[in-house]
Amino acid sequence: MALSTDAIIVISIIILMIVALAKELVRPGMIMFSALTLMMVMGIVSTKESLSGFANTGMITVAVLFIVSEGISHTGALKYLARVLLPKKRKPIHWLYLQIMVPVSVVSAFLNNTPVVVIFAPIIKNWSERLQLPASKFLIPLSYATILGGMTTLIGTSTNLVVHGLMLDNGLEGFNMFELGKVGVPIAVVGMLYIAIFGGLLLPGKRAKFMTKNQFKEYFYDVIIPDKSKLIGQTIAKGYLSEIRSVKVERLVREGVELDVENGFDEIHPGDSLLLRGTSETIYELMQNPAVELKGLDNLAPEMRHKKLKQVEAVLAPRFPGIGKTIGQFDFYSHYQAAIMAINRNGEHITDDFDNIVLKEGDTLILLTTEHFIKAWSESKIFYLTSYLGDVNNGKNPVKKWIAGGIVLLMVAGATIGDFLPPVGPNKMNMYWFASLAAILMVWLNIVPHQRYTKVISWDVLITIAASLGISKAMQNSGAADMIATTAINFSKQHGPIVVLMTIYLLTNLFTEVITNNAAAALVFPIAMSAAHQMGVDPKPFFVAICIAASASFTTPIGYQTNLIVQSIGNYKFKDFVKIGLILNVIAFIMSMVLIPLIWEF
Numbered sequence: 138m139a140l141s142t143d144a145i146i147v148i149s150i151i152i153l154m155i156v157a158l159a160k161e162l163v164r165p166g167m168i169m170f171s172a173l174t175l176m177m178v179m180g181i182v183s184t185k186e187s188l189s190g191f192a193n194t195g196m197i198t199v200a201v202l203f204i205v206s207e208g209i210s211h212t213g214a215l216k217y218l219a220r221v222l223l224p225k226k227r228k229p230i231h232w233l234y235l236q237i238m239v240p241v242s243v244v245s246a247f248l249n250n251t252p253v254v255v256i257f258a259p260i261i262k263n264w265s266e267r268l269q270l271p272a273s274k275f276l277i278p279l280s281y282a283t284i285l286g287g288m289t290t291l292i293g294t295s296t297n298l299v300v301h302g303l304m305l306d307n308g309l310e311g312f313n314m315f316e317l318g319k320v321g322v323p324i325a326v327v328g329m330l331y332i333a334i335f336g337g338l339l340l341p342g343k344r345a346k347f348m349t350k351n352q353f354k355e356y357f358y359d360v361i362i363p364d365k366s367k368l369i370g371q372t373i374a375k376g377y378l379s380e381i382r383s384v385k386v387e388r389l390v391r392e393g394v395e396l397d398v399e400n401g402f403d404e405i406h407p408g409d410s411l412l413l414r415g416t417s418e419t420i421y422e423l424m425q426n427p428a429v430e431l432k433g434l435d436n437l438a439p440e441m442r443h444k445k446l447k448q449v450e451a452v453l454a455p456r457f458p459g460i461g462k463t464i465g466q467f468d469f470y471s472h473y474q475a476a477i478m479a480i481n482r483n484g485e486h487i488t489d490d491f492d493n494i495v496l497k498e499g500d501t502l503i504l505l506t507t508e509h510f511i512k513a514w515s516e517s518k519i520f521y522l523t524s525y526l527g528d529v530n531n532g533k534n535p536v537k538k539w540i541a542g543g544i545v546l547l548m549v550a551g552a553t554i555g556d557f558l559p560p561v562g563p564n565k566m567n568m569y570w571f572a573s574l575a576a577i578l579m580v581w582l583n584i585v586p587h588q589r590y591t592k593v594i595s596w597d598v599l600i601t602i603a604a605s606l607g608i609s610k611a612m613q614n615s616g617a618a619d620m621i622a623t624t625a626i627n628f629s630k631q632h633g634p635i636v637v638l639m640t641i642y643l644l645t646n647l648f649t650e651v652i653t654n655n656a657a658a659a660l661v662f663p664i665a666m667s668a669a670h671q672m673g674v675d676p677k678p679f680f681v682a683i684c685i686a687a688s689a690s691f692t693t694p695i696g697y698q699t700n701l702i703v704q705s706i707g708n709y710k711f712k713d714f715v716k717i718g719l720i721l722n723v724i725a726f727i728m729s730m731v732l733i734p735l736i737w738e739f
Contacts, residue, residue: 190606195302271342
């Protein structure tokens with residue numbers, strides 16, 4: 138099948154778009170909107186078609202669900218739920234996994250995954266330290282539980298709503314509330330059992346043998362040895378120095394070379410850089426000890442040094458204004474009255490050459506600041522705060538927790554039975570109908586402050602969805618979708634629609650690991666639609682495969698936002714996700730290929 142000029146242009150633009158998304162040149166929404174604009178300028182889609190995604194039912198439903206999720210988050214209901222559900226005592230680790238993952242997956246079936254992870258992650262981190270267990274054993278399972286839960290309902294993830302909206306736009310019947318659960322629930326159950334059985338072996342971190350006598354959380358401090366330090370000439374004995382026995386030396390760097398601190402060496406030299414491990418109270422001892430100079434302290438204003446200081450971990454969210462700038466250019470202290478002590482990125486602890494480090498989404502900043510920082514920025518959309526966030530009393534009205542929970546339950550119940558209810562005038566009582574009602578109740582009952590209702594919406598996500606729907610239309614108009622579908626069908630002629638189903642799933646899953654899941658679903662949708670028409674089969678099994686494959690992003694931290702968040706908080710490396718997530722991806726694929734054809738006939 139010969140490619141038309143329009144098809145060549147569309148495929149070329151999509152390739153460039155995928156490269157830009159993978160390299161994170163700018164925010165995904167702007168990349169997608171730029172690609173769509175180029176297609177419109179070249180006449181491949183009309184202005185009306187390029188704008189149609191902004192009126193798509195699925196996209197607008199995602200927007201109002203941001204407000205509903207914020208209502209639950211803002212009341213503190215998720216924090217309360219997390220503390221109630223977490224085990225109070227140590228148990229075999231597989232039981233701990235199930236006790237955390239099962240309720241989290243249920244919550245994520247009805248709420249946006251990101252606030253669930255943002256709220257649960259610091260609580261789980263502090264809980265694991267109290268039980269003398271490494272947090273790295275539990276944060277990836279937290280993210281995976283939200284992904285698995287999102288597969289089970291129409292509103293569990295925005296991807297399901299995107300595919301649902303595309304089906305409606307093409308004159309097809311969309312999904313009902315729990316239809317995707319026919320395959321999503323079995324995958325979630327098997328996935329959680331897999332993590333419960335093998336998570337302890339595959340996830341990084343060893344069980345701590347002891348905790349400090351006050352059960353304080355441990356922190357890391359970077360110090361420099363000044364010229365006249367009394368530590369000069371001393372040796373490290375089993376990780377400790379005689380002058381500062383309250384901290385353990387984790388790392389020593391001399392002139393850019395890391396030395397072995399476990400077996401000892403000749404002596405400490407001036408200018409040596411030490412990474413020390415201690416409690417939250419250690420900071421005051423180090424500030425007053427002339428034998429060491431605490432890195433980052435010189436960035437604090439003199440009046441700040443006499444205040445009650447805390448270490449805070451703050452993960453940079455997409456809205457952080459310094460993304461793409463160096464720390465030197467942004468001047469972090471003048472904006473937030475907090476000094477950067479270190480940066481954790483992809484498992485690397487960075488403490489040097491801050492001025493030239495470019496800030497990226499997902500970076501964890503280790504800050505030295507006062508409790509004022511938490512009070513000022515705990516509800517900001519520019520940080521995902523991970524330390525002390527749960528300790529700040531937000532003074533919320535506890536009654537609103539139950540009101541917000543009741544609104545969500547009514548929304549879910551209404552959307553579930555909406556198809557059986559009589560229409561209100563010309564309008565069906567569908568998911569959008571109930572979600573919009575829930576959103577305005579959240580605002581008018583002051584559960585979500587009316588000044589904030591626009592701030593809680595992730596506009597980049599919405600632009601990504603709307604633009605990807607327009608690009609999907611361009612693929613249909615240009616014939617690119619037909620060409621790709623024809624190639625897939627010819628390749629699998631002798632094996633029938635099952636092999637095409639496998640191809641659609643794998644293509645979607647590959648896209649979702651390198652670009653956004655919503656964009657992946659929208660790009661593969663027209664290919665699936667064209668393949669179904671050419672083969673004369675029902676396209677619904679293909680659409681179900683797209684929903685599952687676009688959500689099943691377990692192998693990399695970049696494919697799903699919750700993975701990116703826990704990577705920063707848990708200090709995971711890329712390989713940690715591959716080690717446990719690749720098998721989970723295979724499980725989801727095999728189960729989908731078995732269950733989808735059994736439940737939805739071609």
